[in-house]
Amino acid sequence: xxxxxxxxxxxxxxxxxxxxxxxxxxxxxxxxxxxxxxxxxxxxxxxxxxxxxxxxxxxxxxxxxxxxxxxxxxxxxxxxxxxxxxxxxxxxxxxxxxxxxxxxxxxxxxxxxx
Amino acid sequence: xxxxxxxxxxxxxxxxxxxxxxxxxxxxxxxxxxxxxxxxxxxxxxxxxxxxxxxxxxxxxxxxxxxxxxxxxxxxxxxxxxxxxxxxxxxxxxxxxxxxxxxxxxxxxxxxxx
Amino acid sequence: xxxxxxxxxxxxxxxxxxxxxxxxxxxxxxxxxxxxxxxxxxxxxxxxxxxxxxxxxxxxxxxxxxxxxxxxxxxxxxxxxxxxxxxxxxxxxxxxxxxxxxxxxxxxxxxxxx
Amino acid sequence: xxxxxxxxxxxxxxxxxxxxxxxxxxxxxxxxxxxxxxxxxxxxxxxxxxxxxxxxxxxxxxxxxxxxxxxxxxxxxxxxxxxxxxxxxxxxxxxxxxxxxxxxxxxxxxxxxx
Numbered sequence: 001x002x003x004x005x006x007x008x009x010x011x012x013x014x015x016x017x018x019x020x021x022x023x024x025x026x027x028x029x030x031x032x033x034x035x036x037x038x039x040x041x042x043x044x045x046x047x048x049x050x051x052x053x054x055x056x057x058x059x060x061x062x063x064x065x066x067x068x069x070x071x072x073x074x075x076x077x078x079x080x081x082x083x084x085x086x087x088x089x090x091x092x093x094x095x096x097x098x099x100x101x102x103x104x105x106x107x108x109x110x111x112x113x114x
Numbered sequence: 115x116x117x118x119x120x121x122x123x124x125x126x127x128x129x130x131x132x133x134x135x136x137x138x139x140x141x142x143x144x145x146x147x148x149x150x151x152x153x154x155x156x157x158x159x160x161x162x163x164x165x166x167x168x169x170x171x172x173x174x175x176x177x178x179x180x181x182x183x184x185x186x187x188x189x190x191x192x193x194x195x196x197x198x199x200x201x202x203x204x205x206x207x208x209x210x211x212x213x214x215x216x217x218x219x220x221x222x223x224x225x226x227x228x
Numbered sequence: 229x230x231x232x233x234x235x236x237x238x239x240x241x242x243x244x245x246x247x248x249x250x251x252x253x254x255x256x257x258x259x260x261x262x263x264x265x266x267x268x269x270x271x272x273x274x275x276x277x278x279x280x281x282x283x284x285x286x287x288x289x290x291x292x293x294x295x296x297x298x299x300x301x302x303x304x305x306x307x308x309x310x311x312x313x314x315x316x317x318x319x320x321x322x323x324x325x326x327x328x329x330x331x332x333x334x335x336x337x338x339x340x341x342x
Numbered sequence: 343x344x345x346x347x348x349x350x351x352x353x354x355x356x357x358x359x360x361x362x363x364x365x366x367x368x369x370x371x372x373x374x375x376x377x378x379x380x381x382x383x384x385x386x387x388x389x390x391x392x393x394x395x396x397x398x399x400x401x402x403x404x405x406x407x408x409x410x411x412x413x414x415x416x417x418x419x420x421x422x423x424x425x426x427x428x429x430x431x432x433x434x435x436x437x438x439x440x441x442x443x444x445x446x447x448x449x450x451x452x453x454x455x456x
Contacts, residue, residue, distance in 0.1 A: 001203045003117060009206050016215040022222050022273055025176075026157040026165035030272045030372060032183070036150035037265030043140040044258045045250055045450035047390075051140035054194070062139075063196050067205035069146070069187055070198055073180060080168070082177050084184055085117060091181035092123050101130040108136050108387035136387055144258060144386045151379030158372045159336035159364050162275075222273035229431045231345060237434050244443040250450050253404075254385040254393035260411070264378035268371045276366035282422070290367075291424050295433035297374070297415055298426055301408060308396070310405050312412055313345060319409035320351050329358040336364050 003085055006074050014075070025079055032072035039065035117199055120188050128189070139193055146186035153179035231313055234302050242303070253307055260300035267293035345427055348416050356417070367421055374414035381407035 014020050042062050043051050054062060077084040128134050156176050157165050168176060191198040242248050270290050271279050282290060305312040356362050384404050385393050396404060419426040 001199055003199060006199060006202050006206070009203070013206055013210060017213065017218055018220040019222065021220070024162035024165050025168070026160055026162050027272065029154045029157045029165075030268060033147075033150040033154045033375065034265050034269045034272055036147040036183070037262050040143045040147045040258060041262045043143045044255065044262055046140055048138035048140050051138050051143075052193070054139070059194060059196075062194065063201045064205055064208075066187060066191060066196065066198065067201040069150070069183070070202045071205060073183055073187070074202070077180060079166070080173060080176065082173075082180065084180065085120060087177045087181040088120050088184045088188070089123070091178055091185060092120070092127055094178075096127060099131065104131055106132040106135075108133065141386065144382060147261065148379050148383045148386055151376050154372060155376045158369065158376055229427055231427060234427060234430050234434070237431070241434055241438060245441065245446055246448040247450065249448075252390035252393050253396070254388055254390050257382045257385045257393075261375075261378040261382045264375040264411070268375045271368040271371045274368055276368050279366050279368035279371075280421070282367070287422065287424075290422065291429045292433055292436075294415060294419060294424065294426065295429040297378070297411070298430045299433060301411055301415070302430070305408060307394070308401060308404065310401075310408065312408065313348060315405045315409040316348050316412045316416070317351070319406055319413060320348070320355060322406075324355060327359065332359055334360040334363075336361065 003074070006071070007078050010071060010075050011078065023075060023079060025076060028072055028076040028079065032069060032076060035065060035068040035072055039069060117188070120185075121192050124185060124189050125192065137189060137193060139190060142186055142190040142193065146183060146190060149179060149182040149186055153183060231302070234299070235306050238299060238303050239306065251303060251307060253304060256300055256304040256307060260297060260304060263293060263296040263300055267297060345416070348413070349420050352413060352417050353420065365417060365421060367418060370414055370418040370421065374411060374418060377407060377410040377414055381411060 014023060039062065042058065042065065074084060077087075128137060153176065156172065156179065188198060191201075242251060267290065270286065270293065302312060305315075356365060381404065384400065384407065416426060419429075
């Protein structure tokens with residue numbers, strides 16, 4: 001399955017439930033942010049090292065939360081008539097100019113200072 | 115461009131800057147949540163109606179924030195060795211069982227009550 | 229009860245559970261952000277008008293989430309040795325200079341533009 | 343200054359700018375969540391240890407973000423006619439029952455499992 005299929009399946013899912021009335025971009029942005037926090041919640045009391053060694057059951061829960069984030073992101077892009085993957089590709093190019101490898105290597109401090 | 119290209123470009127971007135050391139799943143989940151809030155910030159004082167009628171400049175800013183959310187999501191999936199699009203497809207199927215169209219039609223109240 | 233009592237009760241609560249080891253400022257900031265999202269979740273599918281007319285049971289849940297936000301905020305202030313109420317008073321004064329009443333009256337657009 | 347003074351100063355600040363029209367509980371919950379993320383952003387690439395040793399300038403920025411979180415929390419409590427400090431005191435008592443010291447000592451894993 002590719003992203004286009006996700007877009008059309010989500011349209012059908014929403015339409016069958018008559019939920020489009022709730023899907024203003026504002027509400028979708030809220031929902032996306034709430035899901036991103038539910039994802040973060042799984043990591044909140046772990047050390048960074050522990051977060052790299054999730055037990056299988058926890059990893060499955062994390063995968064489901066990540067899926068929810070993507071679904072709201074896809075839905076919002078659809079409502080705003082944006083191509084998400086194209087936007088991401090362009091943003092990588094933009095970030096590459098903003099953070100020249102030679103200057104920021106090995107430091108996130110510089111990242112924040114830019 | 116497709117999602118696989120985004121994954122490999124992000125790997126190169128991170129590697130060139132020696133930033134992998136900062137990309138623990140915990141830190142990536144924080145960064146994703148922070149970006150999701152920056153996206154939400156664009157909508158916070160708008161009415162739902164206004165959020166559906168963004169002026170072009172604002173829409174471009176929103177697109178860039180959405181791209182950032184996707185980039186961190188892709189990066190986190192790569193670190194956890196997950197297939198994001200496959201996870202999203204499976205989650206739609208799961209949600210379809212959880213929220214049967216016949217029972218939740220037209221109501222998000224039922225959605226929360228489930 | 230006043231804020232100082234909250235500070236000392238939280239210290240005792242944390243100490244009795246030997247949880248201070250988890251309370252790095254970074255982890256507390258994550259926890260605070262997660263609680264703020266749990267609060268937001270209660271409002272996510274409501275209209276603005278509905279959010280002003282919460283049924284009693286919902287209002288109680290909202291109150292508990294707000295309490296959790298305050299508790300993590302107080303705990304973080306304690307770890308950073310900050311006086312929260314004093315910081316808030318000073319921030320109001322700072323905001324009053326940043327957003328002169330005569331210039332921003334009735335508009336949040338100006339607010340974002342500043 | 344105490345919390346009651348913060349409440350009344352915020353009322354005056356809002357009224358002078360005619361901003362009450364934007365302060366639906368839903369919008370205030372969004373703003374609170376956005377501010378909590380701006381706070382978190384300061385910590386996102388720090389280790390837990392670094393987050394305990396903030397340089398003075400960074401600590402001042404963190405204090406201002408924490409103040410913003412408190413201000414929106416106070417404002418929301420005012421709109422919902424809630425006593426925030428009383429809610430926090432009651433929530434500590436509730437949490438003490440939920441997480442008995444004898445059972446959860448030294449573990450946040452148990453915390454999440456409850």
